[in-house]
Amino acid sequence: MSTTKELWVFAEQREGKIAGVVQELLSQGQILADKAGFTLAAVLPSADGAGLCQELYNFGAKKVYTIDDPKLADYQNDYYSRAVAQLINEKKPEIVLYGATTIGRSLAPTVAVMVDAGLTADCTELDFDVEAGNLLQTRPAFGGNIMATIICPDHRPQMSTVRSNVFKKTKLSDREAGEQIPYEVDLSGVPERMRRLESVHEADNNSIDLNAAQFIVSGGRGVGKPENFKVIYDLASELGAAVGASRATVDAGWISHHHQVGQTGKTVCPVIYIACGISGAIQHLAGMQSSDMIIAINKDPDAPIFDIADYGLIGDLHQIVPEFQKQIAAAKAS
Amino acid sequence: MNIVVCIKQVPDSDKVTIDRETNRLNRAGVPSIINPFDENALEMALQLKDLHGGKVIVISMGPSQADEALRTALSHGADEAILVSDRKFGGADTWATSYTLSLAIKKIEGVDLVLFGKQAIDGDTAQVGPGVAHFLDIPMLTYAKAVEVTGDTFKVDKVTEDGYEIWDIDKPAALTVVKEANQLRMPSLKKKMAAKKAEIPCWGVEELQPVEENIGLAGSPTKVSKVFAPPVKLNKEILSGEPSEMIAELIKKLKEQHVL
Ligand SMILES: Cc1cc2nc3c(=O)[nH]c(=O)nc-3n(C[C@H](O)[C@H](O)[C@H](O)COP(=O)(O)OP(=O)(O)OC[C@H]3O[C@@H](n4cnc5c(N)ncnc54)[C@H](O)[C@@H]3O)c2cc1C
Ligand SMILES: Nc1ncnc2c1ncn2[C@@H]1O[C@H](COP(=O)(O)O)[C@@H](O)[C@H]1O
Numbered sequence: 215m216s217t218t219k220e221l222w223v224f225a226e227q228r229e230g231k232i233a234g235v236v237q238e239l240l241s242q243g244q245i246l247a248d249k250a251g252f253t254l255a256a257v258l259p260s261a262d263g264a265g266l267c268q269e270l271y272n273f274g275a276k277k278v279y280t281i282d283d284p285k286l287a288d289y290q291n292d293y294y295s296r297a298v299a300q301l302i303n304e305k306k307p308e309i310v311l312y313g314a315t316t317i318g319r320s321l322a323p324t325v326a327v328m329v330d331a332g333l334t335a336d337c338t339e340l341d342f343d344v345e346a347g348n349l350l351q352t353r354p355a356f357g358g359n360i361m362a363t364i365i366c367p368d369h370r371p372q373m374s375t376v377r378s379n380v381f382k383k384t385k386l387s388d389r390e391a392g393e394q395i396p397y398e399v400d401l402s403g404v405p406e407r408m409r410r411l412e413s414v415h416e417a418d419n420n421s422i423d424l425n426a427a428q429f430i431v432s433g434g435r436g437v438g439k440p441e442n443f444k445v446i447y448d449l450a451s452e453l454g455a456a457v458g459a460s461r462a463t464v465d466a467g468w469i470s471h472h473h474q475v476g477q478t479g480k481t482v483c484p485v486i487y488i489a490c491g492i493s494g495a496i497q498h499l500a501g502m503q504s505s506d507m508i509i510a511i512n513k514d515p516d517a518p519i520f521d522i523a524d525y526g527l528i529g530d531l532h533q534i535v536p537e538f539q540k541q542i543a544a545a546k547a548s
Numbered sequence: 549m550n551i552v553v554c555i556k557q558v559p560d561s562d563k564v565t566i567d568r569e570t571n572r573l574n575r576a577g578v579p580s581i582i583n584p585f586d587e588n589a590l591e592m593a594l595q596l597k598d599l600h601g602g603k604v605i606v607i608s609m610g611p612s613q614a615d616e617a618l619r620t621a622l623s624h625g626a627d628e629a630i631l632v633s634d635r636k637f638g639g640a641d642t643w644a645t646s647y648t649l650s651l652a653i654k655k656i657e658g659v660d661l662v663l664f665g666k667q668a669i670d671g672d673t674a675q676v677g678p679g680v681a682h683f684l685d686i687p688m689l690t691y692a693k694a695v696e697v698t699g700d701t702f703k704v705d706k707v708t709e710d711g712y713e714i715w716d717i718d719k720p721a722a723l724t725v726v727k728e729a730n731q732l733r734m735p736s737l738k739k740k741m742a743a744k745k746a747e748i749p750c751w752g753v754e755e756l757q758p759v760e761e762n763i764g765l766a767g768s769p770t771k772v773s774k775v776f777a778p779p780v781k782l783n784k785e786i787l788s789g790e791p792s793e794m795i796a797e798l799i800k801k802l803k804e805q806h807v808l
Binding site for chain 2: 316330355357412500529
């Protein structure tokens with residue numbers, strides 16, 4: 215048996231499909247594992263994991279621990295936490311990374327107290343201090359006013375959750391080699407204390423998930439009235455973007471709360487975030503400032519949103535946004 | 549039905565600034581508020597009480613000022629408040645906080661439901677709810693937006709990435725509550741007066757008898773090794789003029805950078 219230390223990625227699956235963030239975590243996990251001299255592995259609880267391993271190998275996992283049980287088909291906190299905690303206690307990985315999804319953010323904190331591990335939520339940067347053997351986990355705090363690097367010197371594993379789109383995914387090939395290691399967990403002793411009765415997928419006029427979107431077009435109070443959100447939707451659909459909103463517009467009832475970005479809304483990290491008529495209050499910035507690129511459209515040259523913008527367009531959004539859409543459409547046509 | 553609501557007092561992040569020289573938060577003079585999501589947890593508890601009777605008990609762990617947040621909760625309609633406070637609890641991360649809060653909740657009899665906010669806006673970790681539930685050995689659902697009592701279980705709507713799920717969860721249960729759930733009712737004048745005078749017990753090490761290595765800084769696996777100001781954008785470009793020209797310029801740049 216090899217004695218190399220291991221870095222694990224929790225391979226979240228829903229309805230038999232691996233979550234996108236898992237590929238990102240494996241890609242970043244590979245970089246960290248190389249630096250630390252660890253082996254990269256994935257942990258896959260599901261009803262039947264064999265068919266999902268290849269995808270995990272292709273993104274760098276050398277080993278996949280599959281935990282198969284009909285009770286693990288869909289996420290259930292008691293069963294999942296028991297399964298993952300038992301495997302951790304037995305194999306003693308150095309690091310475990312989870313996606314900061316609704317599932318990851320239930321599972322990771324439960325497992326953390328079960329196995330006595332530290333957990334850092336919503337990391338935006340991960341590095342490894344080779345000398346000390348510590349994972350350097352950097353995350354925003356106090357609504358994005360400050361960045362903190364967290365370490366966990368005396369407890370193992372070191373665990374983090376990471377949002378979607380923070381790390382780039384790198385597929386190695388379509389036929390990477392890896393080893394499936396089936397692991398048995400006896401869940402018969404875990405009492406059945408909660409049952410999922412139904413899962414409802416809500417259709418929306420813009421169905422692109424903000425958390426996973428590559429592009430986001432967001433509207434603020436500057437949009438003026440609910441009908442005017444049309445220009446935001448039009449630009450978004452031209453770009454294949456999701457639609458975001460500031461709290462001011464949500465509170466005014468112009469758009470549903472699903473779209474709210476910010477401290478009390480969603481945290482997003484797209485390739486491009488286009489803020490239209492948003493002033494840039496700190497609570498809004500908290501939800502979007504780690505976007506790769508920020509484009510701000512605002513008629514007030516002193517709006518704080520311009521402080522964090524890569525490109526600032528000063529002017530009336532009612533002219534600029536439709537023009538933006540027109541020129542994108544034209545560029546696509548040519 | 550007895551419901552415990554865990555509320556945290558947090559600095560109003562609207563008013564927090566950072567000292568760019570020392571990389572420390574300027575917290576002096578920053579007003580403290582009840583963590584906004586905990587208001588939703590409180591309102592959910594009050595609505596259940598309106599329907600089914602019982603008691604709503606708010607509990608907060610923190611320095612003695614957290615007393616203020618508890619009194620505010622009483623003025624909105626909570627029945628009882630408990631402050632969990634001791635110098636030895638200081639420096640707790642979410643692990644140690646979960647452990648300490650769970651000891652306090654264990655001391656309260658006949659609890660059917662424990663509610664938390666989705667996350668606290670100072671740390672944004674969302675870890676304390678699941679942690680406490682594990683220490684109490686009760687089932688837990690995150691991101692609850694609605695709850696109904698159905699005999700010995702609760703029916704809970706839980707928000708997911710693309711909609712919601714309906715769960716049936718056994719009593720006693722723990723839930724973390726999202727903003728969409730509701731809006732906290734206004735405080736009443738009468739309750740405000742009563743809240744001012746209310747006796748709020750303070751539970752510390754003596755009352756809770758914790759395992760000492762599990763509390764405070766010592767009980768916290770995570771340590772902050774560095775804090776720094778978020779990097780500022782250096783190469784920003786501001787465009788103004790005719791919309792058509794600005795956009796043409798922007799699209800050209802985006803293409804050069806291969807993001808379009
Ligand atoms: C505890 C707490 C939590 C919060 N959480 C959130 C959160 O999660 N998300 C969030 O967004 N907010 C949040 N807020 C609210 C936040 O403080 C701001 O009030 C809000 O973000 C402002 O929204 P806005 O930028 O759309 O509106 P405003 O601040 O009113 O800004 C509108 C902007 O539009 C510009 N404008 C107007 N007309 C035009 C035009 N024709 N063309 C171009 N520009 C135009 C104006 O110059 C202005 O800059 C929170 C607040 C608190 C206290
Ligand atoms: N010190 C505390 N006292 C009481 N409740 C707390 C405390 N810290 C966290 N909580 C509860 O746990 C939730 C999640 O907090 P956090 O894990 O810090 O994001 C909050 O919304 C509160 O309901």
